[in-house]
Amino acid sequence: MSTPVDFPVCLRLEGRRVLLVGAGTIAEERGRQLVEAGARLRVVAPVVGPSIRQLADAGRLELLERAWRPGDTRGQELVFVATDDSRVSEAVAAEARASGVWLNTADVPELCDFTLPSVGRRGPIVVAVSTSGQSPALARLLRKRFLDQVLPGHVRLARLTGWLRRRLPQGPARMRLLKHLVEGEAGELLMRGRSREAWARVRAALETFGETT
Numbered sequence: 691m692s693t694p695v696d697f698p699v700c701l702r703l704e705g706r707r708v709l710l711v712g713a714g715t716i717a718e719e720r721g722r723q724l725v726e727a728g729a730r731l732r733v734v735a736p737v738v739g740p741s742i743r744q745l746a747d748a749g750r751l752e753l754l755e756r757a758w759r760p761g762d763t764r765g766q767e768l769v770f771v772a773t774d775d776s777r778v779s780e781a782v783a784a785e786a787r788a789s790g791v792w793l794n795t796a797d798v799p800e801l802c803d804f805t806l807p808s809v810g811r812r813g814p815i816v817v818a819v820s821t822s823g824q825s826p827a828l829a830r831l832l833r834k835r836f837l838d839q840v841l842p843g844h845v846r847l848a849r850l851t852g853w854l855r856r857r858l859p860q861g862p863a864r865m866r867l868l869k870h871l872v873e874g875e876a877g878e879l880l881m882r883g884r885s886r887e888a889w890a891r892v893r894a895a896l897e898t899f900g901e902t903t
């Protein structure tokens with residue numbers, strides 16, 4: 691049987707209760723990303739790095755400066771562990787598993803319910819590369835290459851279509867229009883920075899919106 695591949699999702703963490711065990715080098719990056727995603731983050735660690743400390747001082751996360759204790763996963767919706775002691779990962783994972791809370795650990799892939807891809811962003815566009823745990827270094831290399839392919843025009847196009855999606859009723863006419871904008875002339879013009887001409891195409895498309903359904 692072949693090795694299963696990891697299944698990618700994009701989580702919406704705004705207002706969700708998330709626990710991060712550890713506050714060292716690896717945890718700092720995780721903490722920053724979780725706060726940026728709007729999670730209600732609690733960090734538990736006896737030794738705390740500068741950026742977690744800064745976020746705590748700014749009131750953007752709750753910091754408990756102590757070792758992890760049984761019961762800490764209670765009430766949490768997602769758990770991340772990044773400590774320098776794999777016994778901590780094992781203990782937290784056992785508790786999380788027993789209570790059905792999903793867990794990621796930086797040091798024991800076998801205990802992960804989900805893994806983290808290498809991520810890069812341009813505006814609303816997210817490039818994420820996973821190697822299903824085979825080669826994090828390769829995930830990072832490929833992510834950088836793929837992100838270079840995302841141009842300012844793509845970001846403009848994503849914002850424009852997002853704006854239209856919020857205003858037009860869902861259905862086949864909207865699908866057709868958005869696909870046409872992205873793949874057709876308007877998209878091409880936006881890519882080349884010719885926004886006024888692109889908007890003229892969008893207006894023309896909107897005038898006939900829904901006529902052929």
Ligand SMILES: C[C@@]1(CC(=O)O)C2=NC(=C\c3[nH]c(c(CCC(=O)O)c3CC(=O)O)Cc3[nH]c(c(CC(=O)O)c3CCC(=O)O)/C=C3\N/C(=C\2)[C@@H](CCC(=O)O)[C@]3(C)CC(=O)O)/[C@H]1CCC(=O)O
Binds near residue numbers: 798804806827
């Ligand atoms: C992508 C990225 C996302 C992130 O962490 O945000 C990520 N690792 C990154 C970098 C990186 N990690 C490591 C190196 C050294 C070179 C190498 O080993 O390749 C480098 C490269 C570097 O640092 O440049 C070492 C390492 N990583 C894991 C272990 C434990 C083990 O395998 O036993 C060890 C050994 C530790 C040791 O030996 O002590 C485990 C995991 N690392 C994962 C993700 C998950 C699988 C991702 C996938 O499927 O591809 C998984 C399974 C669990 C998880 O963490 O979710 C991030 C890139 C960030 C960026 O883009 O900049």
Ligand SMILES: NC(=O)c1ccc[n+]([C@@H]2O[C@H](COP(=O)([O-])OP(=O)(O)OC[C@H]3O[C@@H](n4cnc5c(N)ncnc54)[C@H](O)[C@@H]3O)[C@@H](O)[C@H]2O)c1
Binds near residue numbers: 773795797
């Ligand atoms: N997944 C990845 O991408 C990746 C990459 C490199 C290394 N790693 C692994 O990640 C782990 C963490 O590395 P690091 O550089 O962040 O370590 P670090 O030494 O910088 O930080 C360790 C943190 O764990 C905390 N800690 C220790 N015992 C604890 C306990 N009982 N309860 C709560 N917190 C506790 C410490 O207080 C500290 O904040 C290592 O095992 C390393 O092998 C993972």
